[in-house]
Amino acid sequence: MATMKEVAQRAGVSAATVSRVINNTAYVEPVTRERVEKAMREFNYHRNAAALALAKRSGNMLGLLTGNLADPFFSRLARGVEEVTRKEGAKLMVCSGGHQAEREKAGLDFLINQGCEAIVAHVTRMSDADVLRYAAHTPGLVIINRYFPAIANRCVWLDNVSAAQASTEYLLQQGHRRIACVTADLPIDDRKQRLQGYRNAMAQAGIDVPGEWVISVSFDEEGENWPQSRYFPAVITLRPQ
Incomplete structure (x- = not known):
């Protein structure tokens, strides 16, 4: 019976890669996985059942x-x-x-x-x-x-667009019009999606959103104390909590 090393040589990969394919313990590129599986078929190679169970434990x-x-x-x-x-x-x-x-x-x-x-x-x-x-x-x-x-x-997951839009609509229903949006400065989709929901609600209410109404703060303790020099009667906070 062929060894793992022989399978690796035939596939042009390392024995560790062959092990990852057999045990499915890490991602292997599809092309590489196909080469390994082809080599295993050619050698009629099957991992010892006891060893496989031990490796997967x-x-x-x-x-x-x-x-x-x-x-x-x-x-x-x-x-x-x-x-x-x-x-x-x-x-x-x-x-x-x-x-x-x-x-x-x-x-x-x-x-x-x-x-x-x-x-x-x-x-x-x-x-x-x-x-x-x-x-x-x-x-x-x-x-x-x-x-x-x-x-x-x-x-x-959370539908960030709908959630932010619903939150903004609630404030609009309470009679607020000058609504600020405080968001985090993280490079993630959540920020864009929540901001989109806020803008959607404001647009549907016929309210333009000046740039200064959207306040981006750092995602740390300092960000919790964002500058409040400008007064807003209502604020929607879109920082992840």
């Missing part, structure tokens, strides 16, 4: 990939996930993607390689194609705060 580990644990939103998210894992008797491994595509990919790879069979991930900068590729090879991957129709049953 993760100790009931759940992975959590967040944006930045210093942010209140993510610390609360981590606390909620931790409570669930503790009740279920599972272990939790946490890492941060820092709102950077490469760090998000590295974080997912790390959690997968550590044996996390289920992962809760908040990924804002990775492309749609990359997220879907990871999801295809990691059935236990759940995406937070982002929606993909192809994996809708594995997405937990």
